[in-house]
Amino acid sequence: MDSIQARTLxxxxxxxxxxxxxxxxxxxxxxxDDQFVRTNEAFSFCxxxxxxxxxxxxxxxxxxxxxxxxxxxxxxLELGFQEVSSQYMFFVLSGRFDSVGLDEVLAACRERCxxxxxxxIRKGKIVFSAE
Numbered sequence: 001m002d003s004i005q006a007r008t009l010x011x012x013x014x015x016x017x018x019x020x021x022x023x024x025x026x027x028x029x030x031x032x033d034d035q036f037v038r039t040n041e042a043f044s045f046c047x048x049x050x051x052x053x054x055x056x057x058x059x060x061x062x063x064x065x066x067x068x069x070x071x072x073x074x075x076x077l078e079l080g081f082q083e084v085s086s087q088y089m090f091f092v093l094s095g096r097f098d099s100v101g102l103d104e105v106l107a108a109c110r111e112r113c114x115x116x117x118x119x120x121i122r123k124g125k126i127v128f129s130a131e
Contacts, residue, residue: 006041013092014045018105019121020091021046026115027089035094036112042090049126050088050119054081088118102127 001009013019019042022030032038055069055077068077097105102120106128109117120128 001037001039003041006037006039007044009037009092010039010042010045010090012095014042014121014124016123017095017098018093019046020093020105020109020117021050021119021121022089022091022113022115022117024087024089026113026117027091029113029115030089030091030109031112032091035096036091036108037094038089038091040090042092043085043088045124046090046121047085049121049124050085051081053119053126053129054084 010019020036027038030036030038056067058065059068059071062071068080072080093105093108097108102122105120105122106116109120116130117128118130119126
């Protein structure tokens with residue numbers, strides 16, 4: 001698949017369906033097929049939602065439970081997100097999944113990989129996070 005086709009699939013999944021994000025080491029074990037298409041092109045569509053999630057999650061090491069956005073500078077946030085996002089592997093789900101619920105998507109993930117995804121994005125919004 002060329003990058004134009006991959007970008008088209010990613011855009012469709014982002015706007016109408018699901019994109020599943022795995023840790024790269026787990027993603028390498030996912031049984032990809034025409035229903036679960038591996039593509040890095042999805043990152044450009046998901047970046048804003050993933051960055052917001054990263055920046056707003058409470059920092060486990062902060063005794064006050066503040067988010068990274070409250071603790072770090074904009075440059076530190078961006079650098080930290082770049083490091084974390086380099087470990088993402090994206091799968092766009094086919095149109096068959098567009099009208100199903102999250103439970104069915106997670107079941108399909110379990111069929112393809114022992115490990116749970118890090119995030120599931122539906123119509124541009126994070127609807128599941130393993131963290």
